[in-house]
Amino acid sequence: MPTPTSAVRAVDADEFDKALADDSTPLLVDFTASWCPPCHALAPHLDRFADAERDRIRVVSVDVDENPTIAERYSVHAMPTLILIQHGAPVLEWAGPSTLEPLTAILDAVLAAPDTAPKPRAPEPAARTIRLPGAPDVTVDLLAREKSATAETTTVLDLPAGARLILRGQDANLDALTDLAPDAVNTLMIARTPMRANEIDKLLHLTGLGALYLFDTGIDAEGIARLTGLTALRHLEIRNNPQTGEPADPAALTTLRLALPHTTINGTWARPDLIALLPQPGTDDEPAAPEVAPEETPPVTVALRARRHTPDRATAYLTLHIADGYHLNAPGTDNGLPITIDTAPDTGWHIDESTYPATEDAHLTGTTLIAVDLTGAAADLTLNIRLQACRDDTCFTPTTHTAHCAVTPR
Template identity: 40%
Template sequence: MTVPGGRLDIEWDSGSAAGDAVVDLPAGARLSLMIARGNTDVLAAVAPDALDSLLLFDTPVSAPDVATIAQLTGLSALMLFDTGIGADAIAQLSQLTGLQQLSIESMNPDGGTPPDAAVGAEASEAITTVLQAERRARDRVSAYLTVRIGDGYHLYAPDAAAEQPLTISTDTESGWEITKVVAPATSDGHLTGTTLLAIELTGTANALTLHLRAQACRPDSCLPPTTLHAHTEVHAAH
């Protein structure tokens, strides 16, 4: 098999049927693993130098889990979103001497890192976002947009497809082109809680702004439709 750009992205679904999967990789392939709303059990079987980057989203990380992650000495990028990791556990990550990118974000409104986004005033308590982006090739970028919908709200985009609760766009003059969006599809077009969207883009700029169009509603009323603007610098993949 061939790996575009010399990199293979693996999304682990902990809800899948149990079993082993074997993938033959070309020499020099770099692996990126994302675990969303699962657990870190699979990491115990990963060789220390097997992964180049690891992203955990809405996946609990305990002290023993951090010890396992700290043994992945081949990591150059580690991103932990909504993992509940504590300060003492974070200190163990100092063993990862090859890290060139470390992102630890909490969407907890009562503490943690404030979201890196400009949020419309009328929707500020209903929607917050965090955007990360890394360059995979000269003109190819992968972005990860974390969206948190406040308690009691659900989100939907009045001008989106029925199964998609939001729309994402970029400025035409920015030079960015969205080629793929992996977003949760729901039966009623509503989105609640915290979710992660993966966005593939082409472009060569060093900064990225995404526009998220949606409407936040409670069971008995809705806020006006709003556009959120999430901005980030584009980091080189290592």
């Protein structure tokens, strides 16, 4: 994080807009957060770079918690993320860098060829009616609600303008996609489903697809090459092994970046002439790109049950299911625990003690049971659980989950 003597200047929204309006030199923006360990590790390296290049570039940091509108403007979801801006337009987006070595060569190239067209914004979906085969669960993003379909053979959705449809599939049958209208789906997430070239062909008619996430699909170079037909893509994540972060074919991904010049792939986007200057996926010099879990598929689920021991005492049992490849990290808490648990206000319960599983590094993985001793007499219990999910070298914004249950009698 920037210090008072740092060459990296922390800015708020107004200061950022002023820096953006001054195009005398390129602007490098470090999107960071106080709770992000990789951000702290990157900070001294970024400070040295900013000091060495202060005559050629300005470097600022943006705290995403204090300035969420700036992060939303540039679709930043993982920290740290670096965005290099020239004449008001991004020329590089780089999520999860573990080395800054390429930046000097990138800056040389930007200054040598400063003219660039802005990265186009994804168009807003128009109003439409779509039919889904069967009775799937669907999430409509901008409506902020979930609709569980009934047992009809066809699900019909009327989506207003601006609404986005997100479909998820695990061990999925992709034949169902072939009947969808080209503009039906905005975001598609597929996990643990073989994705060879013939399976990719089942997606290519979805010309309105803006985001595609392929986890543990075994997609090969030929399948990646077929993705060039999805010209509307703005975000693409491919991990053939989500637990290790193993990337797909490096050469195929490089070719795909050139074929889809407006697509952020595995957290990174660059102007075409800058792509060759970035560390190549799958090589020793490449930083592990973060797995960005969309908000619609949180990597942690919680379950709660509680049993009363005496009229005014009970024990709650909180179960956390942490997705493969993720861990929970201490979100800047004084006690160094990977999560914090509080009772909801005015619920009639008070936490006496929480028994956490033994962990030496404040990390939790897999399925974890936490016992919480409480004092109170209410019939129901509500707990707020604040936690921070991390994957590889990237930690995501801390989130608060609410769990509710009835307190069963003795």
